[in-house]
Amino acid sequence: xxxxxxxxxxxxxxxxxxxxxxxxxxxxxxxxxxxxxxxxxxxxxxxxxxxxxxxxxxxxxxxxxxxxxxxxxxxxxxxxxxxxxxxxxxxxxxxxxxxxxxxxxxxxxxxxxxxxxxxxxxxxxxxxxxxxxxxxxxxxxxxxxxxxxxxxxxxxxxxxxxxxxxxxxxxxxxxxxxxxxxxxxxxxxxxxxxxxxxxxxxxxxxxxxxxxxxxxxxxxxxxxxxxxxxxxxxxxxxxxxxxxxxxxxxxxxxxxxxxxxxxxxxxxxxxxxxxxxxxxxxxxxxxxxxxxxxxxxxxxxxxxxxxxxxxxxxxxxxxxxxxxxxxxxxxxxxxxxxxxxxxxxxxxxxxxxxxxxxxxxxxxxxxxxxxxxxxxxxxxxxxxxxxxxxxxxxxxxxxxxxxxxxxxxxxxxxxxxxxxxxxxxxxxxxxxxxxxxxxxxxxxxxxxxxxxxxxxxxxxxxxxxxxxxxxxxxxxxxxxxxxxxxxxxxxxxxxxxxxxx
Numbered sequence: 428x429x430x431x432x433x434x435x436x437x438x439x440x441x442x443x444x445x446x447x448x449x450x451x452x453x454x455x456x457x458x459x460x461x462x463x464x465x466x467x468x469x470x471x472x473x474x475x476x477x478x479x480x481x482x483x484x485x486x487x488x489x490x491x492x493x494x495x496x497x498x499x500x501x502x503x504x505x506x507x508x509x510x511x512x513x514x515x516x517x518x519x520x521x522x523x524x525x526x527x528x529x530x531x532x533x534x535x536x537x538x539x540x541x542x543x544x545x546x547x548x549x550x551x552x553x554x555x556x557x558x559x560x561x562x563x564x565x566x567x568x569x570x571x572x573x574x575x576x577x578x579x580x581x582x583x584x585x586x587x588x589x590x591x592x593x594x595x596x597x598x599x600x601x602x603x604x605x606x607x608x609x610x611x612x613x614x615x616x617x618x619x620x621x622x623x624x625x626x627x628x629x630x631x632x633x634x635x636x637x638x639x640x641x642x643x644x645x646x647x648x649x650x651x652x653x654x655x656x657x658x659x660x661x662x663x664x665x666x667x668x669x670x671x672x673x674x675x676x677x678x679x680x681x682x683x684x685x686x687x688x689x690x691x692x693x694x695x696x697x698x699x700x701x702x703x704x705x706x707x708x709x710x711x712x713x714x715x716x717x718x719x720x721x722x723x724x725x726x727x728x729x730x731x732x733x734x735x736x737x738x739x740x741x742x743x744x745x746x747x748x749x750x751x752x753x754x755x756x757x758x759x760x761x762x763x764x765x766x767x768x769x770x771x772x773x774x775x776x777x778x779x780x781x782x783x784x785x786x787x788x789x790x791x792x793x794x795x796x797x798x799x800x801x802x803x804x805x806x807x808x809x810x811x812x813x814x815x816x817x818x819x820x821x822x823x824x825x826x827x828x829x830x831x832x833x834x835x836x837x838x839x840x841x842x843x844x845x846x847x848x849x850x851x852x853x854x855x856x857x858x859x860x861x862x863x864x865x866x867x868x869x870x871x872x873x874x875x876x877x878x879x880x881x882x883x884x885x886x887x888x889x890x891x892x893x894x895x896x897x898x899x900x901x902x903x904x905x906x907x908x909x910x911x912x913x914x915x916x917x918x919x920x921x922x923x924x925x926x927x928x
Contacts (some may be wrong), residue, residue: 439511439525440606442614443630444797445683447787451587451600454625455569458585458602463620464571472498472568474586478635479535479558490514491548492635493558495533506530508539516636517676519629519800520611562592562638566599572607573617579609581617590634592642599637601630615801619794627793629679629800647684649692650677652703657870659824666823667711668806670867674704675803679796685783691740694783698737701730706863710830714806721802725795729786736783739776742900743769754916764910771907827871834861835880842887848898848925851891858887897921 446454458464475497480486486493491512498505508530514523526543530536537555540546549555566588573581584603589596602621604614621627632640640646655669677700684693708720747769755762786792838861841854861884865877901917 437524437526438522440522440611440614441520442604442611442618443519443521443633444602444604444618444627444793445630445686446585446600446602447626447628447683447686447784447793448600449788451598454587454600455585457625458569458583458621459571461621461624463573463617464583467571467573469569469571472570473500474498474564474566474568474588476564476634477533478561478563478638480561480639481554481557482559484561484639485554485557487635487639489548490516492633493535494635495530495535497533504533506532508536510540510543510545511633511635512544514633515672517631517672518804519631519679520614520804521633562590562642564588564590564599564634564638575609575613577609577613579613580607581605581609581613582607583617583621586634590638590641592638595641595644597637597641597646599634601634602627611804612801615797618797622790622794622797624790625793626788626790627797628683628787629796630683631676631680647688647690647693649684649690649696650680650700651696652677652699652866654866654869657823657827657868659822659871661823663711663714663823663826664806667707667714668803670707671704671711671806672803674700674707674867675799678704679800682787682796685780686787689780691737691744694733694737694740698733701733702859703863703867706860707867709860710864710867713826719802721795721798723795723799725791728789729783729792732779732783732786736776736779738899738903739772739779741896742903743772743776746896746900747772750917750920754913761910761913764913768904768907768909768913771909772903775903775907824871827868828873831861831864831868831872831877831880834864838884838887845891848895852895855888855891855895858884858891862888894921894924897924 448454455469459467459469476494478492478494480493491510493511494509496507496509498507506529507527509525509527512524514521524544526540528539528542530539535555535558537552540555545555566586568584568586570582570584573583575581582603582605584605586599586601586603588599590599602618604617606614618627637646640648653673655673657666657669661669678697681693681697681700684690685697708715751765754765834857838854838857841850841857845851845854862881865872865881865884869877897917898921901914901921904917905914
């Protein structure tokens with residue numbers, strides 16, 4: 428709710444940011460001291476929201492949210508009923524229909540839905556009759572209104588509280604920037620000013636989506652690739668925008684989950700997403716205006732931390748467990764050495780996971796991710812230098828086939844020299860690029876030939892990767908205070924696997 432008016436709205440444009448801080452209690456004060464918000468008086472409200480859906484979650488499936496909001500205390504409440512419809516789920520920037528009107532109490536009111544598209548959703552009233560509370564959000568909102576000389580107006584709202592679904596709860600700590608007047612760039616300008624001193628992460632899910640996930644025990648689960656549907660009549664820049672947004676969404680969503688999840692697969696999917704994203708940037712280079720691509724130098728420390736954590740996770744959960752019996756061979760002393768190594772790796776991975784979380788609290792990381800989000804939002808609206816060439820000479824389908832053919836040729840050249848670990852690693856990188864490229868452009872590619880190439884790339888990545896993983900595990904173990912015989916054993920396994928290839 429906007430504190431100075433209860434009003435009906437039909438569109439909401441909003442930028443959502445998670446706040447990866449270890450001290451949420453100080454956020455309001457710190458935000459108030461940023462240049463963007465200094466000398467602006469904040470408004471504070473207590474908001475209690477009940478979200479409704481059918482037992483089959485019809486509203487969730489249609490990307491619809493319906494809630495009753497209580498503003499203020501239970502003793503002196505104000506009530507609002509809000510319907511939200513649509514919006515993409517692949518970006519922190521959302522644009523969707525919103526209708527918010529005052530109601531008299533805590534119950535859903537059909538008259539308040541008459542000026543909304545509800546009649547299209549529920550023409551005979553059966554949906555409304557089936558609605559029941561699904562989850563609750565309760566939080567303190569501290570908000571500032573930022574007016575600029577260019578006429579733009581942005582409301583910055585800090586929400587701290589929790590989401591509750593049955594007997595489950597999850598903390599809520601986020602920043603919402605809502606556009607009240609002006610272009611969407613005003614949201615990013617305000618966010619970048621804040622991100623200079625406050626750590627942020629682009630947040631691709633709404634409170635409602637997280638409430639549903641909590642109810643289904645799916646909050647902070649790994650987000651895997653969800654390739655986009657592409658058609659040959661799309662402009663190159665539009666295809667690039669769709670593909671890159673999905674990949675970047677996978678990356679930032681898994682980064683956000685990493686703040687509280689210890690699941691190794693979340694780390695894995697974050698790294699997969701970044702590799703997919705960089706591969707797609709290379710694929711779509713003709714559509715990307717020279718000099719417009721953001722710098723990702725500020726992410727290098729975070730990416731290095733993620734890589735080191737992934738190596739530890741792979742070693743302790745995938746590579747080493749199948750070798751335990753072969754090393755111990757019934758020998759109690761060896762079994763004890765193996766157990767000590769396992770505990771040391773677990774401790775090392777725990778420390779490295781903390782290092783990743785500390786890296787997420789660096790403001791430069793959030794600023795870089797924000798810049799990339801803004802760049803991606805502008806891709807579809809801009810015509811890259813390659814668009815005219817594609818339109819004049821070949822369809823998107825032919826362009827895609829040409830790009831994958833080029834990747835295939837690069838992989839074949841790399842395979843001519845795999846006599847040492849470095850050249851093998853290079854071939855593995857090209858195999859990954861081939862896989863991710865085919866996955867991204869699959870709807871535009873001939874099935875039989877690309878399926879053959881995809882399978883070859885997958886086999887190469889797996890076989891070379893298995894040898895590299897054992898070598899990497901040996902290198903990690905060598906840094907620990909463990910039995911030297913165990914280190915030599917792992918080196919021997921790696922050599923044997925390399926020769927068998």
